[in-house]
Amino acid sequence: MSFIYLASQSPRRRQLLDQLGVAHRLLLPDDHEAAEALEAVQPREAPRAYVRRVTRLKLEAAMRRLQAAGLDPAPVLCADTTVALGTHILGKPQDEREAADMLRRLSGRTHRVITAVAxxxxxxxxxALSxxxxxxxxxxxxxxxxxxxxxxxxxxxxxxxxxxxxAAFIERISGSYSGIMGLPLFETASLLRQAAWSG
Incomplete structure (x- = not known):
């Protein structure tokens, strides 16, 4: 059976691939801290540039893992999602205080959710970018x-x-619900078609 490798620890991305009917196996980093370090924001980095760069780095690292492990060849999929309030990137909160601060900043405002897929x-x-x-x-x-x-x-x-x-806080969205979850299905399916992959 045809499958792809998903280089992500996100259970939501697995769920979304299941929704598309795409069989997949996980291709995860051995060093979680090193993987998290890839997500460090560079000075004055714009949100779109940031999410594209991080996704490319994740894909390059995943390809190295695939080759080093001698696994069966198959397409490798990576994604990264960021939340942007203006030009400011809101990453993953480190603690409860930071989580509360982010929610207060988002309160009553419209923000962007940007997901890059490679x-x-x-x-x-x-x-692709959503x-x-x-x-x-x-x-x-x-x-x-x-x-x-x-x-x-x-x-x-x-x-x-x-x-x-x-979901109880969200007044409205404009764009891709699956992209906000972490894996835009339209863009992902389009990439798989472009790669001539048949699952």
Whole structure:
């Protein structure tokens, strides 16, 4: 059976690939801290440039792991998602205080969620970018505290997960719901077609 490698620890990306009917195997880094270090923001880096750069670095690292392990050849898929408030990048909160601060900053405002996707199949490599706009309702301190206490913010860019409890805060979106979750399905399916992959 045809499959692809998913170089991501995100259960949401696995779920979205399942939704597309794409069989996949995980291709994860041995060193989680080194993988997280790839996501460090460079000085004055714009959100779009940041998410593209990080996705390329993840794909290059995944291709090295594939070759070093001598695994069966198959396409390798990587993605990265960032939340941008203006030109400011909101990454993954390190603690409860930072998570609460991010929610307060997003409260009553519209922000962008940008997801870059990269796929390599043999010598062919393709990239795509999905950008959506998300309007968050005004949040009072009780709402912020309850959400932070849920721990749902952990490991999430911008400190929230649209597919979870935070859906109650979202007034409207413009763009790709799956892209906001972390893997834009239209763009991913298009890359697989361009790579002439048949699953």
């Amino acid at each position: 796929l390599q199949h043999g010598d062919w490599r393709g990239e 950008e959506s706009r998300v309007r968050v309702a005004r949040l009072d301190e009780a709402m912020v505290a309850a959400y932070v206490a849920s721990d749902e913010w952990r490991g999430k860019a911008g400190g929230y997960a649209i597919q979870g409890r935070a």
